[in-house]
Amino acid sequence: MKKLLFAVIALISLQLTAQQDPTSWSTEVKKGSDQEYELITTAVIEPGWHVYSQTTSPENRGPIPTTLSFYEVEEQIELLGINEETGSYREYSPVWEFPVYQFSDAAVFKQKIKVLDTELTYILAEVFFMTCDEERCLRPKGVPLIFKLDPNAAVPPNVADVIETYLDEEKDPILAMAPEVSSFQVKEPQQKEEVQKDQDAKKKNDPEVADQEDKKDRSLWTIFIVAFLSGFAALLTPCVFPMIPLTVSFFTKQSKNRAKAISNAILYGVFIIVIYVLLGTVVTAIFGSESLNQLSTNVYFNVAFFLILVIFAASFLGAFEITLPQSWANKADEKANKGGIVGIFFMALALAIVSFSCTGPIVGSLIVEAASKGGLAPVIGMLGFSLAIALPFALFAIFPGWLNSLPKSGGWLTTVKVVLGFLELALAFKFLSAADLVFQTHYLEREVFLALWIAIFGGLALYLLGKINMPHHGPESSISVGRLFLGLIVLTFTIYMIPGLWGAPLKIISGFPPPLNYAEAPYGVGYTKLEANLELPEGAHLTVHDITAFHDYEQGRAYAQKVNKPILLDFTGWACVNCRKMEERVWSEPAILTMLKTDFVLISLYVDDKNKLPKEQQYRSEVTGKKVRTIGDKWMEFQKKNYQVAAQPLYVIKDKDGNDKGQPIAYTPEADRYEAWLRKGLEK
Template identity: 55%
Template sequence: MKKVLFLLLSFVSLYTAQAQIVNPVKWTSKVEKISDTEFNLVMEAKIEDDWHVYSQFTPENGPLPAEFKFKDAKGNYELIGKVKESPYKKQYNDIFEVDEYYFEKKATFTQKIKVTNPKITTIKASIDYQVCKEVCINQDNTFTFQLPKITVAETVVTPEVTDTVSADTTPIATQESTPTKTATPIKSKEEEKRGLWTIFILAFLGGFAALLTPCVFPMIPMTVSFFTKQSKNKAEGKRNAILYGLSIIIIYVILGSLVTAIFGSDALNALSTNVWFNLIFFFLLIFFAASFLGAFEIVLPNSWANKVDRQADRGGFIGILFMALALAIVSFSCTGPIIGTLLVEAASKGGLAPIVGMVGFSLALALPFMLFAMFPGWMNSLPKSGGWLNTVKVSLGFLELALAFKFLSKADLVTQSHLLPREIFLAIWIAVFGAWALYLFGKITLPHDSQLSHISVGRLFMALLVTSFTFYLIPGLWGAPLKVLSGFPPPLYYSESPEGVGGSSAVVDTGEKLPDNAKKISHGLITFLDYEAGMAYAKKVNKPVLLDFTGHGCENCRKMEDYVWSDKEVLNILKNDLVLISLYVDEKKELPENEKYVSKQTGKEIETVGNKWSDFQITRYQTNTQPQYLILDLEGNTISDGSTSYDPDVEKYKAWLLDGIAKFK
């Protein structure tokens, strides 16, 4: 279904790259004076509609982040802090399985400096960045900042003209203006609203799960009985029940507000990719899971409950409020782990998410108390308390245990330590969900379980569901994409065996090991990372070349590989009838000193492997978009109908490949 939806959306925005240089970003630069020795170097980008530029803070393994370089700083000036950005947008990318931070329409970057050499008059800086729409372009831009002349009596800088430049020119401009504020991630209103609704629904389900635990469920009839006996009439009973429910909501909303106030609306959001943050919550969720599974109980001091209980006798709204607080304290051993998990997830979203999360949780918790107190007759329909409540609690423990490894996985991905590759993560999940299934079938018993003579139909259905999910996970060990779980396990490439368990590293149809400058990529394809090496191999095996201009951070390149190259017939053609050469234009590996040069086409310094392939693409094919695919003969001449770019039409792509192969023959 996901693939069909992707194809439908892609047809709407179908795009075929033409042989032309695309330049959707225009740059301006200026200098802002702070004091006689301190200045702000400001770089402003004007971005064409529908294009977006990625922030320098975009997480690893995602799109290419912006990168700044300031030249000849030693002895001339000092950088004060890092480059600050104007507010950017944040959105989860299910292709890269990370959040991506990007700018639309405009972006401002500011670097504060302190001049240490009074003779310096100019400062040079550059930015490498990626700009994307249906295709991605890796660009760089050089800035030359002209520092104003300083005199002893001078206090302000005379405004000068700001020149608008393209990405291929050198902007020189100065102008006094207000310093740029520190970057803060923002979301579009629609995106933020969607995220808050997701948090609310998840929290509501969490509240409902907490309701079905042995610490909370038995308190429903006790509370209803209290309101029924203490109220003088039905109207007062209903009013007190509503106040009680509102009191529960108020208590948990205050908790969410405290989290937001203490940590700040975006502080935990910024920590969401922090290694220590994720490790702490990994151990915290393991602790919660152990509690739910019966190792121990998390309880607040009894003195707290006794003091609150005495205050509940005061009557009126204050008394009812303390009754609700007593519920929160007494039930903490069951609700605490759920609240903790929800707050971690909600707070990592930033903004109002912790408050919205607690509204959802408390609403689910409060509604049954309110409704059964208002309509006591419904009590007869409630199931009796018993061992099934502990089953719910233990089931939540298994879920907590599985979720804990998501935090550990994120820490591992950030450090690229490969301690928890995809296979190990999936093996752990298979073990956890398999044990949960055995527990539900009654084959495993835990400390607080009652003796089980049979299992209920509901428990059987739940056991079958968990078992099915466990079986679904198993093919992931052999390279299955597991798209239902997109974003939870590590990505496919983060594996001990990217081809899946038992995958072979031999070159298809030759029996040889991988040639020099070649590597295996998705779907078992062999690609060459060097143009000359790939062409030499093509001559050796007498096959045409599929030249692929791509990038590590190119989202649409990955989409083409995932949804078009994965087609059985297309994959067969790529493996057997062509030699694939993939040139990564964002590869940061530095060229040897004797291979560095200045581009005759753009005048830019070519210092990295990515620079080299980008300049090669621009010089030979007069375009700078990725992905771009060309079919070449053994002399490097283009055959087939020119080049093609991002186009999810599998049949069209296959026909284009077959046409090129036929012309080669």
């Protein structure tokens, strides 16, 4: 109560008569292409005073955020993107008694526009802001601004009156003090040396911002962990496992003392890591980090991945062995005999070559999966994989007594290899499904995909329970208890998938099969699609969970204006696994589903839609410089240009006129957090 009283006094009572003006504002116009311009607004702030960021919320006793309002914006100009700000940072404020986003010394705002009225020579605007020092605040005020598109343009003398009249008619002055927080972007500040530290503090003190910033890091950690576990799986194959005692014994016998043996074994492990990480680096360098991110939606790459994984699976199941040329292994062995550091490196290379028939399919699958994530994912994947393989060699060299506890090589190694073969085959159909979804051919609908997976995992269960055998297996009279338990787990999973043929959601594997609405019977066997019996708005479709959705932004926005509802903009993709997880696990929650059906107009923009745009609508991208030829290219350009993000899913809440409300949010598997974000957007 004390703080609230202080804020009220600071805003109204104490500063009503203040005559100070510690800020001065100026404008600049930069001409772009055609009728596009960049309007630059700069504030010079006297030492000791602060102006507040657009990110600042006036709720909870907060300072008034800076707002830029344009005169007759809808009739004469079109705002392109968001109003970017430079120079803001987060710092504790003695006046407000909590950290706030603010400017010191200078503030710069940049807004790109397109001029709709070709006769327009100047643009009128007003900046509304608040100024405070360390002890007090001045009364919030508005300053008229003039942006001259033509340097020689004649401006009426009563500009301030014109702007003030317009703003009074268009919006309540109180609302002007609480603008939409979403119409901004904080760029890397240039005015303060301490900004980087303040931006780090912003992440630390703002959980939502920190969460958005860390999503990529968490994704890389996931890739690392999966790759690490895959490395252990490769370790348990017939090509690698027997090499552990042989290699460790070699270092122990050839070294003069135990310390030397340990150092050689550790160096051996390091070289294994170097070899595999180098492979990931080469893949990233060849394709480029941005191109890798597009592999998951490229039809031809997905079909190629499908064929590669089927070949890998056949190899693991015993049809043939994939090996590198024997001459490579012989040359590596010759170099290894020379000893020293060079010899140890070639010993590691020889291991990678000789074990390729077992590790190759796993490495190939990891590269395929990591490549679809883009960036450094292939390098991180190979780091995790190689670390899992290298660790045992170093550990057993340090503790050679552990070798006695290792299980003997035998049929169980072949079992591991066969299990991996079945898993590779199941993963292959995920990539074929992605290609089918992108092209919308409906050859591999949900029922067909599930039938294939049921057959594959059913076969794996029968194999583990000893009912079927592989060509490279000898006769087995009994199975181990561990194999029995694993067989029962796989059998349970197989039975779990069967109801999916009749419309069960199967949330455990959501994201892998095609979505619920991409099926022969999306409402279950015997039920017909509601879309045929409903009068949907023009351009709308029934999507997952019978939510009415638009696939075109302008059509969706026009409908939102007609029914006076906010927009939920959904940047998605047919081949996007996380998008399917969100739809099937999060959107299905009753409270969220109700909001999506009744409170929002859903616009789902598929960035991998391969349908061609008409020739007259194709254009050159301002973001990438590439030709925008397909509908998917158009929506990807829209996403990158307005939100500087290329990953899906991305969700944005807009009002009926298309103005952003709040921060966008990406993949959010926590339903309660996603629901809170939706409700917060509705309130705004």
